[in-house]
Amino acid sequence: MNSGAARLSLWLLLTPFLLWIVLLVLVPHLQMLRVSFQVRESWDTLAWGLEQYQNFFTESYYWRTFVRTGVMSLFTTFLTLLIAFPIAWYIARLARGRARGLLFLACLIPFWASELVRTYGWMILLRESGLFSSWLQALGWADGPVEMLYNDVAVIIGLVYNGLLFMVVPLVTTLDGMDENLVEAGYDLGGNHATVLREVVVPWAMPGIVSGCIVVFMLTLGSYLTPILMGGKDSAWFTQQIFTQFITRFNWEQGAALGVLLLVLSSIIVWLGLRLTGQSLRKVMG
Amino acid sequence: MGVESDLFCSGLVRRFGSNAAVDHVSLDVPAGTFFSILGPSGCGKTTLLRLLAGFDRPDEGDIHIRGARMNDVPPNRRPVNMVFQHLALFPTMSVGDNIGYGLKRQKVPSAERRTRIARVLEQVGLPGMENRNPGELSGGQRQRVALARCLVLEPTLLLLDEPLGALDLKLREQMKIELKHLQKAFGTTFVYITHDQSEAMVMSDQVAVMNDGRFEQVAPPEELYREPATPFVAGFVGDNNRLAGKLESVRDGLADLRLDDGSLVRGRLGQTAPNIGDRAELFIRPESLVLGGDALKSEYSSLRASVTATLFDGANSRLEADSAGQTLYARLPQDGSAPRLREGASLQLAWDPMLARVFAPGAA
Numbered sequence: 001m002n003s004g005a006a007r008l009s010l011w012l013l014l015t016p017f018l019l020w021i022v023l024l025v026l027v028p029h030l031q032m033l034r035v036s037f038q039v040r041e042s043w044d045t046l047a048w049g050l051e052q053y054q055n056f057f058t059e060s061y062y063w064r065t066f067v068r069t070g071v072m073s074l075f076t077t078f079l080t081l082l083i084a085f086p087i088a089w090y091i092a093r094l095a096r097g098r099a100r101g102l103l104f105l106a107c108l109i110p111f112w113a114s115e116l117v118r119t120y121g122w123m124i125l126l127r128e129s130g131l132f133s134s135w136l137q138a139l140g141w142a143d144g145p146v147e148m149l150y151n152d153v154a155v156i157i158g159l160v161y162n163g164l165l166f167m168v169v170p171l172v173t174t175l176d177g178m179d180e181n182l183v184e185a186g187y188d189l190g191g192n193h194a195t196v197l198r199e200v201v202v203p204w205a206m207p208g209i210v211s212g213c214i215v216v217f218m219l220t221l222g223s224y225l226t227p228i229l230m231g232g233k234d235s236a237w238f239t240q241q242i243f244t245q246f247i248t249r250f251n252w253e254q255g256a257a258l259g260v261l262l263l264v265l266s267s268i269i270v271w272l273g274l275r276l277t278g279q280s281l282r283k284v285m286g
Numbered sequence: 287m288g289v290e291s292d293l294f295c296s297g298l299v300r301r302f303g304s305n306a307a308v309d310h311v312s313l314d315v316p317a318g319t320f321f322s323i324l325g326p327s328g329c330g331k332t333t334l335l336r337l338l339a340g341f342d343r344p345d346e347g348d349i350h351i352r353g354a355r356m357n358d359v360p361p362n363r364r365p366v367n368m369v370f371q372h373l374a375l376f377p378t379m380s381v382g383d384n385i386g387y388g389l390k391r392q393k394v395p396s397a398e399r400r401t402r403i404a405r406v407l408e409q410v411g412l413p414g415m416e417n418r419n420p421g422e423l424s425g426g427q428r429q430r431v432a433l434a435r436c437l438v439l440e441p442t443l444l445l446l447d448e449p450l451g452a453l454d455l456k457l458r459e460q461m462k463i464e465l466k467h468l469q470k471a472f473g474t475t476f477v478y479i480t481h482d483q484s485e486a487m488v489m490s491d492q493v494a495v496m497n498d499g500r501f502e503q504v505a506p507p508e509e510l511y512r513e514p515a516t517p518f519v520a521g522f523v524g525d526n527n528r529l530a531g532k533l534e535s536v537r538d539g540l541a542d543l544r545l546d547d548g549s550l551v552r553g554r555l556g557q558t559a560p561n562i563g564d565r566a567e568l569f570i571r572p573e574s575l576v577l578g579g580d581a582l583k584s585e586y587s588s589l590r591a592s593v594t595a596t597l598f599d600g601a602n603s604r605l606e607a608d609s610a611g612q613t614l615y616a617r618l619p620q621d622g623s624a625p626r627l628r629e630g631a632s633l634q635l636a637w638d639p640m641l642a643r644v645f646a647p648g649a650a
Contacts, residue, residue, distance in 0.1 A: 181374035184341055187361045188368050189435065190391035199387065203378035 029263075036256035052257030062241065062258070069238040070269060072152065073220040076159045080167045080216050081209065083160065088171035088208075093180075104172075107165050115162060119229045122158050123149060126230075150232035158226040163216035170215075174208030175201075210279045214270055221266050238262060291350075292317045292442055292475040293338070298347035300333055307333040308344070309499035315443075315477065315492070320469050322486040323479045325496035326522070331479040334496070335445050338477065339368045352442055362391075367436035368445040372452065373428055375420040381407070381431050382416030388439045406438040410468065425453050429461060437472055446478040450485060462488050483523050487511070495519045515557050517645040520569040527575070527614045529589075530647070533566040541644040543568050545589075547610030552587035553642030560646035567647050572604060574641040575616035577633060588636035589614075593627045607635060 039049040056062045091103050110118055125131045126148040136142040148154060182204065186196035202209070227237035242262070245255030274281060293315040300308040307330040315321045323331045336342040338349060340361035349356040356364055367388070376384050382403050389399045407413055410430040420428060429449060436444055450458045450465075466489045469476050480486050486493045487507040494504040495518070503515040514520035521528065531545040541555045543566055553568045560566040576586070591607035591614055603618040605627065616635055627633065 179372065179374060181370045181372060182376060184339075184361070185368070185370060185374040185376070186387075187341075188339060188366075189388035189439065190362050191387070192362060195391060200376055200378075203376075206378075 032256045032259055035252055036260045038253050040253060052254045053261070055254060056257065056261055065236050065241055066238050066261070066265065068236060069221060070265070072156065073159075073217055074269075076156050076163065076220045077213050077217045079156065080160045080163045081213060084164055084167035084171055084212070087164075088168050088175055091168070092172045092175035093178075107168050110161070111165055115223075115225050116229075118162065119158055119226050122154075122161065123229060126154055126157075149230060150234075152231065152235075155227050155231040155235055155237075158230040159220045159223060162223065162226060163219055166215045166219060167212040170208040170212040171205060174205045178204050206277065206279060207283055210274065210277055213273065217270065217273075218266060221262070290317050291315060292319075292352055293321075293477065294350040294353075295338075296348050298334070298337060298349070299345045300330075300337055300342065301345050306330075306499050308337065310347070311496075311499070311501055312347075313494060313501070313504065315475055317475055318473050319491040320466065320476045320478065320489055322490040322493045323477070323496050324483055324486040324493050324523070325479075325481065327481055329496045330499040331481075331496050332447060335368070335447055335477070335479050338443070339366055339445055340364050365442040366445060367439055367441040367443075368447065369432045369436055369449045371447045371449060373432040373449065375428060375432055375435070377420060379420075380416065381412075381418045381420060381423070384420065384431060385416075385435045385438050388435065392439070402438055406434045409437075409471065410434045426457050426461060429453070433465075433468065437468075437474060441474065444474050444476050446476060448480050448482075450480075450482075458485075465489055487523075495522060497522070514569070514643060517556070517558070517567055517569070517647065520556075520643055520645065525572050525615065526569045527572065529568040529570070529612055529614075531566060531568065533560050533562050533564055533644070535562065540639050541566070541568075543644060545610065545612075549589060549610070550587075551589060551642075552639040553644045554640055556643045556645040558646050559644075565647050566644050568642055568644050570637050570642040572615045573617040574637045575614070576636045577605070577616060577618075577627075583638075585639065586636040587639050587642070588634050591633060591635050593629055593631045593633065595629060596627055607633070609635070 036052055037048050037050070039047045039051045041047050056066075087103075087107070091100055091107075095103055113121075123130070127133070128145045128147040128149075130148070132148060133142070133146045136146055137144070178201070182200055183196060186200040191199065222239060224237070224239040224243065227235045228240060231237065238258070239262075242255050242258045245251045245258060291314050293313065295314075296312045298308050298311045299306055309330070311334060313321075323334065325331045333342065337344050340356070340359060344357065351365060356366075376387065379387065382400075385403045385406060386399050389402060394402070403416060404413070407415055410433055412427060412430055412434070415423075415427070415431075420431060423431065432449065446465075450461050453461060462485055465476075465478075469489070478486070478489065487510075490507055492504060493507050493510055495502045495510065497518050503510060503519045505513070505515075510519060510523050514523060520526055529543070529545060529551060531543040531551070534542045534544045534550070536542075536555060536559075539555050540552055541559075543551050543553065545551060551568055553570065589609050591609035594606040594608050594613070596618060597604045597606060598618075601620060603620055605616045605618050607614045607616065614635060
């Protein structure tokens with residue numbers, strides 16, 4: 001009786017989680033997987049096959065777009081790390097009390113607006129008739145309006161901005177737990193700034209660095225609005241391919257295959273990253 | 287400055303706001319000595335150590351190590367290494383890498399590095415532990431790794447910031463002795479800070495007692511115990527009974543003190559002597575108090591007291607007695623020479639006036 005009640009309460013507690021996993025994660029993905037292996041033979045007949053997957057590897061436009069998206073995402077992640085590390089260091093080690101809370105808030109505030117609003121904010125700054133362009137003209141550094149949107153740099157700026165918070169938070173958490181004496185010991189035993197950073201601080205912060213990088217990388221790879229809005233129609237982001245297949249060309253089978261490939265290939269990249277840095281997913285996420 | 291001195295400081299001052307954490311401290315540590323700085327928490331000893339290590343700069347005064355002025359030398363260029371309170375072993379490195387870290391910075395080639403790491407591990411009694419993770423070691427072993435990490439660099443001066451504080455009592459006793467032996471074996475000059483007087487007394491050649499940013503007395507442990515220079519030292523180092531009264535007369539360096547209940551006691555006048563008629567304090571160690579009447583010599587000073595309790599603690603057994611509202615402790619020898627005492631019994635506590643010290647009342 002008692003164990004029955006305990007079991008019931010366990011199931012009740014698990015229900016929301018199970019519903020979430022099964023209905024919102026497992027079922028759609030399995031459905032997507034199924035659709036991706038269907039080959040449309042004519043308007044009312046379907047066969048099973050790998051044609052969509054073959055398309056990805058034979059049509060160079062698909063895999064080139066994927067490689068480009070992956071490389072740019074990796075670069076964005078690296079850049080985000082470079083920018084976020086000093087910020088996190090300052091928040092975790094140097095700022096005290098009130099200043100610390102305010103700085104954290106400053107990182108958080110942009111995320112109270114939607115990605116769309118944030119991206120349009122950047123567009124206001126970067127466009128031909130935008131703030132930066134008019135400043136450059138006012139300072140006499142440019143003769144006419146300068147278009148800073150619709151190129152890869154603009155895309156990366158937008159993506160780094162979107163990823164920053166997700167890098168700062170895990171870094172602050174790990175750096176916060178580091179004993180100040182470790183840094184002092186690093187200097188005391190003869191290390192300079194570079195060696196202390198390389199041998200003491202970075203190894204300590206590695207779990208935070210890796211988890212931040214995974215989140216930012218996945219977020220960047222899967223982002224849609226920012227590359228489209230800031231990169232223009234030629235930005236060639238992989239998510240755009242998926243959108244085109246599903247919506248424009250109404251080719252759900254191809255779109256599903258591309259979606260599955262995005263999931264698989266990005267997982268492989270993350271796995272490689274973990275292997276190369278000698279971290280395990282459990283350590284990083286735990 | 288002594289020719290042989292490894293560390294020489296003059297007039298060191300470090301202020302935080304209006305409060306001087308280190309207030310005109312001068313010290314001279316000869317090469318190869320075990321020098322302790324003993325003081326209660328908040329006395330400025332950690333600040334002083336951080337000045338020596340280079341993590342903080344003095345507002346005034348100079349630091350010389352082997353004759354070279356160190357004030358503007360950053361910590362990584364000082365011939366000084368520090369064992370931190372919580373050791374600060376690098377958790378992401380193996381024991382061998384922890385010890386090799388400093389050698390690598392000195393650009394010691396890797397083959398030589400390996401032999402030196404192996405040798406120093408042998409010296410601290412952890413042979414073959416190179417590949418272990420610091421997290422797998424016991425408290426005492428970690429302690430030794432922290433020492434080895436510094437000693438392998440052969441520093442002129444090794445600073446130790448209460449490294450035994452985190453150990454349990456038994457291990458602490460053992461490490462105390464071991465540290466002393468290691469210091470002798472390596473011949474390195476140790477500057478050790480602690481609030482634990484037993485650590486300072488057991489290990490040191492010289493002890494500086496620090497209070498409120500200043501050195502009260504610098505002396506070998508035994509002298510500190512037998513000849514305290516100030517009431518603070520008398521009260522802080524070892525157990526002491528304190529009797530408050532008024533200074534009545536002084537003759538041949540012996541002072542007569544009139545206690546508040548009217549009885550007269552006698553002790554040797556200390557360095558900070560009060561004027562006749564001023565308040566004064568007499569310090570007498572528990573082991574200097576003699577119980578009972580028959581063994582009394584004529585020159586002994588004595589006091590009537592009633593027994594409050596007997597506190598049995600093996601060799602440290604004590605008698606708690608009350609004399610006109612002042613509590614006194616006397617050592618109870620466990621060799622059968624002490625009389626059986628009941629609670630409330632009245633007895634005579636006597637002492638040789640040469641073993642008691644009279645000071646003007648101190649702050650502590």
